[in-house]
Amino acid sequence: MKFINIIFFIIPFFIFSQNESLSVSMKNGKSLYEDFCLRCHMPNGKGIEGIYPPLAKSDFLFKYMEESIKAIKFGGIDGEITVNGIKYNSKMEKMGLYDDEIADIMNYTLNSWGNKHEAMIMEDYVRSLKK
Amino acid sequence: MNKLFSIIIIAGLILVNTSCAQENKNTVLSEINYEMELVFEDENIIWAIEFFEDKSILATVKSGSLFHYKEGIKTKIKGLPDIYLRGQGGLMDIAFHPNFKKNKWLYLSYASQDVGEKGGNTTIARAKLLEDSLTDFEVLYKGFPNSRKGQHFGGRLEFDNENYLYFSIGDRGNRDVNPQNISLDGGKIYRINDDGTIPFDNPFFETLNSKKAIYSFGHRNPQGMFKHPITGEIWTNEHGPRGGDEINIIKKGKNYGWPKTTYGINYSGTTITKNKSLPNTKQPLYYWIPSIAPSSFEYISSDIYPKWKGSLLAGALKFNYLERIVLKNNKVISRWKIGENLGRPRDVKQGPDGYIYVSIENKGVYKILPKK
Numbered sequence: 001m002k003f004i005n006i007i008f009f010i011i012p013f014f015i016f017s018q019n020e021s022l023s024v025s026m027k028n029g030k031s032l033y034e035d036f037c038l039r040c041h042m043p044n045g046k047g048i049e050g051i052y053p054p055l056a057k058s059d060f061l062f063k064y065m066e067e068s069i070k071a072i073k074f075g076g077i078d079g080e081i082t083v084n085g086i087k088y089n090s091k092m093e094k095m096g097l098y099d100d101e102i103a104d105i106m107n108y109t110l111n112s113w114g115n116k117h118e119a120m121i122m123e124d125y126v127r128s129l130k131k
Numbered sequence: 132m133n134k135l136f137s138i139i140i141i142a143g144l145i146l147v148n149t150s151c152a153q154e155n156k157n158t159v160l161s162e163i164n165y166e167m168e169l170v171f172e173d174e175n176i177i178w179a180i181e182f183f184e185d186k187s188i189l190a191t192v193k194s195g196s197l198f199h200y201k202e203g204i205k206t207k208i209k210g211l212p213d214i215y216l217r218g219q220g221g222l223m224d225i226a227f228h229p230n231f232k233k234n235k236w237l238y239l240s241y242a243s244q245d246v247g248e249k250g251g252n253t254t255i256a257r258a259k260l261l262e263d264s265l266t267d268f269e270v271l272y273k274g275f276p277n278s279r280k281g282q283h284f285g286g287r288l289e290f291d292n293e294n295y296l297y298f299s300i301g302d303r304g305n306r307d308v309n310p311q312n313i314s315l316d317g318g319k320i321y322r323i324n325d326d327g328t329i330p331f332d333n334p335f336f337e338t339l340n341s342k343k344a345i346y347s348f349g350h351r352n353p354q355g356m357f358k359h360p361i362t363g364e365i366w367t368n369e370h371g372p373r374g375g376d377e378i379n380i381i382k383k384g385k386n387y388g389w390p391k392t393t394y395g396i397n398y399s400g401t402t403i404t405k406n407k408s409l410p411n412t413k414q415p416l417y418y419w420i421p422s423i424a425p426s427s428f429e430y431i432s433s434d435i436y437p438k439w440k441g442s443l444l445a446g447a448l449k450f451n452y453l454e455r456i457v458l459k460n461n462k463v464i465s466r467w468k469i470g471e472n473l474g475r476p477r478d479v480k481q482g483p484d485g486y487i488y489v490s491i492e493n494k495g496v497y498k499i500l501p502k503k
Contacts, residue, residue, distance in 0.1 A: 035218065035304060090474060093194075095281060096221075
């Protein structure tokens with residue numbers, strides 16, 4: 001009985017703290033997005049058709065999430081990609097962002113402009129990604 | 132009676148026209164009488180190009196390297212300092228001393244980080260370029276304080292006819308603090324002597340607590356600069372916010388307004404200020420709405436291109452073309468697109484051979500040829 005009580009106590013606490021850290025991460029991510037990403041991907045995440053791919057409701061972003069994170073970490077994706085049926089071939093430059101900042105930008109992007117992603121992107125995960 | 136009426140109408144039209152700050156020149160026409168020839172390929176961002184007397188090219192790569200391209204051979208230049216790669220900052224511009232042939236001084240702008248403070252800021256240095264190495268390296272100016280912001284490093288360099296070196300530092304993403312305060316760096320055009328000392332007749336040289344190297348202030352992020360070949364004036368273009376990119380002729384001690392005056396608005400669509408002009412601020416020679424994100428600026432003095440002589444070139448980072456701007460009595464009368472969809476143009480220069488060269492991100496350097 002005591003055990004169950006503890007579980008009931010811990011689970012909501014865990015969920016709550018995860019939500020709270022997501023909202024903190026998204027808040028940091030928003031200001032980083034405005035500094036490093038907005039100029040090309042635009043305030044509404046829609047990019048510029050044919051030049052800068054959209055992040056809002058982007059099929060590519062969700063299908064190739066690891067590739068997308070690596071693109072921020074190491075600078076761009078080589079070659080042509082297709083996002084929501086439109087081709088893009090301009091290479092994104094390396095921004096010199098820290099792993100925790102990349103996680104924050106991802107959490108903001110994955111949960112803005114109609115995007116929704118259950119799992120939070122963590123700094124350790126970004127750090128583990130190799131070229 | 133009819134005649135009088137017409138005269139009144141015409142006078143009225145003239146009045147209406149002159150009362151506007153600027154007629155909107157939103158139509159950008161496509162040039163057709165040229166070809167783009169690839170000089171060399173490069174997968175990186177070539178931020179700046181300069182020409183040696185033998186027409187070979189020295190080029191900076193934003194992520195922090197310097198190359199000499201000669202007859203198809205790419206040679207890396209050794210001896211660069213540590214470079215802070217962050218957002219728009221990295222290795223930026225280069226300029227040869229006007230007497231480079233004799234003294235070998237090469238001037239560089241880049242973002243640097245120092246011990247103690249987090250972040251970085253724009254730095255101006257010079258070094259002697261001997262064969263493939265930089266020696267006698269010395270920092271001439273460093274913007275303070277450092278910032279982890281990724282925005283608005285400025286970074287263009289240009290010598291004038293008296294061998295003064297002009298350079299830009301953008302507002303470093305701190306628009307409400309830096310550009311209007313002459314005791315702080317950022318949001319300024321600077322002027323220094325070729326050895327890094329500060330000219331005694333700089334406008335704020337005797338102002339208490341000022342940054343003595345400041346030549347003009349109230350700028351956002353000037354990334355294009357040329358010396359006008361006829362008047363000798365320094366001309367710049369600068370990134371505005373959403374709308375409000377500007378062309379300015381730099382005048383000693385003047386305030387160019389940012390962010391107290393602007394023709395632009397915030398990226399989010401909200402107002403920055405209602406003021407498009409204020410007493411004691413300079414109006415731009417031209418402003419772009421919508422923004423083109425001007426990366427670079429050049430004056431065409433060459434006779435190689437029929438009809439292009441005397442017009443200006445600006446790289447439009449936002450729309451992937453090079454914009455040719457036609458002036459009449461220092462008013463923009465038409466705008467033209469060159470090299471559409473080739474990629475993001477970073478630098479544009481007229482070479483010693485009179486041809487126009489443009490560096491395109493991740494593609495390389497192109498030469499513009501007039502169509503026969």
